[in-house]
Amino acid sequence: MTITAENPTQTADRRVLSYSALPTPNEILGEQPLGEAREALVERSRTEIADVLAGRDDRLLVVVGPCSVHDPEAALDYAGRLATLAEEVSEDLLIVMRVYFEKPRTTVGWKGLINDPALDGSYDIPRGLRTARKLLLDVLDLGLPVGCEFLEPTSPQYIADAVSWGAIGARTTESQVHRQLVSGLSMPVGFKNGTDGEVQVAVDGCRSAASRHVFFGTDAEGRASVVETAGNTDCHVILRGGSGGPNHDTGSVASAVASVAKVGLPGLVMVDASHANSGKSHERQAEVVSELAARIGAGEQGISGVMIESFIEAGAQSVEAAELVYGKSVTDACIDWDTTEDGVRALAAGVRGGRRAE
Ligand SMILES: O=C[C@H](O)[C@H](O)COP(=O)(O)O
Numbered sequence: 001m002t003i004t005a006e007n008p009t010q011t012a013d014r015r016v017l018s019y020s021a022l023p024t025p026n027e028i029l030g031e032q033p034l035g036e037a038r039e040a041l042v043e044r045s046r047t048e049i050a051d052v053l054a055g056r057d058d059r060l061l062v063v064v065g066p067c068s069v070h071d072p073e074a075a076l077d078y079a080g081r082l083a084t085l086a087e088e089v090s091e092d093l094l095i096v097m098r099v100y101f102e103k104p105r106t107t108v109g110w111k112g113l114i115n116d117p118a119l120d121g122s123y124d125i126p127r128g129l130r131t132a133r134k135l136l137l138d139v140l141d142l143g144l145p146v147g148c149e150f151l152e153p154t155s156p157q158y159i160a161d162a163v164s165w166g167a168i169g170a171r172t173t174e175s176q177v178h179r180q181l182v183s184g185l186s187m188p189v190g191f192k193n194g195t196d197g198e199v200q201v202a203v204d205g206c207r208s209a210a211s212r213h214v215f216f217g218t219d220a221e222g223r224a225s226v227v228e229t230a231g232n233t234d235c236h237v238i239l240r241g242g243s244g245g246p247n248h249d250t251g252s253v254a255s256a257v258a259s260v261a262k263v264g265l266p267g268l269v270m271v272d273a274s275h276a277n278s279g280k281s282h283e284r285q286a287e288v289v290s291e292l293a294a295r296i297g298a299g300e301q302g303i304s305g306v307m308i309e310s311f312i313e314a315g316a317q318s319v320e321a322a323e324l325v326y327g328k329s330v331t332d333a334c335i336d337w338d339t340t341e342d343g344v345r346a347l348a349a350g351v352r353g354g355r356r357a358e
């Protein structure tokens, strides 16, 4: 290879096949602006979520929706149903729809709608960003706040203005890059415990994200930049179980609550009914939701939120299937819509019971 202004070195990029420029965040935001009404919903719901997570609002936060979005039409169909249910239970539950576009894989696999919107290895990321943003705006138009996992450090620039709650997953909770990212995010964020079940890494994530950081990033014009953040004090821990088994039981919740309280965070955690807390079985997930509802109803303290993986149809299908079943997950198994309604109503009844038990 000849050294030129375009190729100033022979020793870098030996394994990079290509670069192609993305649209800038400002271009995408200009094409699809949030607008005043949606902005008001995002602002209001972020405050409400922060209040629930800090114990200033006695409702339960329920983050519920598909494991991943692969079909925006089915996700919006689901959102319409959830918006009606959210209204029904709004005295007791604060419902946020899981609208997950970025999937962290254990090894390899489809990495979500932003990375590969056609699900076929064509990796049209600009289209993925536009499709994801359009869906977020459509869900907000139904009056539902949205929650996302943030995985790529630059993707929030394109969508985060429309997001009311964020998550850092079990595979990245210990990553400095993700903690720095959270320190600049404008919404409350949950850190999952590690895949091995270790909760302290999530507590450490909350502490790190609460601090000021200076790091590499990109600005709204897509320029490589030095980013300085103020820190995000609205962070919390999510118990999702681990390789040693579940951690949704009363003892594990109490132990996690003690760990967060020890570092000065509100003594509350979110419990994920799925992942290692259900052994990725949607049938077991429904049982975990019922157990949590019963415990909250009996007056158990310490749980401020519940996460549920739910879609229109039960279970999961391979993303490579020739004919995809409408409304069925292509990643982790989800509970179906009827089971979701039952579970959400049980949690609402649990919150009412818990208030009486006080
Ligand atoms: O929530 C989704 C999955 O649990 C996570 O992305 C890991 O998936 P994988 O083990 O199938 O790669």
Ligand SMILES: C=C(OP(=O)(O)O)C(=O)O
Pocket: 067, 100, 104, 149, 168, 169, 170, 171, 192, 240, 275
């Ligand atoms: C990937 C997820 O979970 P975890 O990080 O707990 O595996 C998820 O919630 O989609």
